[in-house]
Amino acid sequence: MNLSVKINEDSNLKVLEVSGEIDAYTAPELKESLMPLIKEGGNQVEVDLEDVQYMDSTGLGVFVSALKASKESGSHFTLRNVQGRVYRIFEITGLSEIIDIKAAIRGGNE
Numbered sequence: 001m002n003l004s005v006k007i008n009e010d011s012n013l014k015v016l017e018v019s020g021e022i023d024a025y026t027a028p029e030l031k032e033s034l035m036p037l038i039k040e041g042g043n044q045v046e047v048d049l050e051d052v053q054y055m056d057s058t059g060l061g062v063f064v065s066a067l068k069a070s071k072e073s074g075s076h077f078t079l080r081n082v083q084g085r086v087y088r089i090f091e092i093t094g095l096s097e098i099i100d101i102k103a104a105i106r107g108g109n110e
Contacts, residue, residue: 002026005033013044019051022059031062038066043075050081050105055089067099078102 003026006017014037022030037045045066049055063079070077078100082090087105090096 003029005030007033007037012042013046015046015048017048017051022052022055022062024056024058027058027062030059031065034062034066035069038069038075038077039073041073041075043073044078045070045075046078046080046102048081049079049083049086052086053083055086060089060093060095063099064095076100081105 003018003020003022008015008017016034016037018030020026034045034047037043047063047066066077069075079090080102082101083105087096087101090099090101
């Protein structure tokens, strides 16, 4: 499945609406869209994962890189609307404790 990343910008708020699957094939596209926004200091970057039903460890790597870059640049990075299966990956790895996740949707196909 392909990945779609739509960027909505409003001043310092940048929202990435992601849909599809985040895996070894699509993660580079997500990283290419996400990292410049985070490295630009002072941004509030929100990644909306409402339409992402599958993510593997490559996707986790993108978000760990984004977290590190946000700390270095002074940007703030948030995930929102994380679906049950995807949220579970963050929980299992302990990343749900260090990445700001808002409005996780824990129901459904966990």
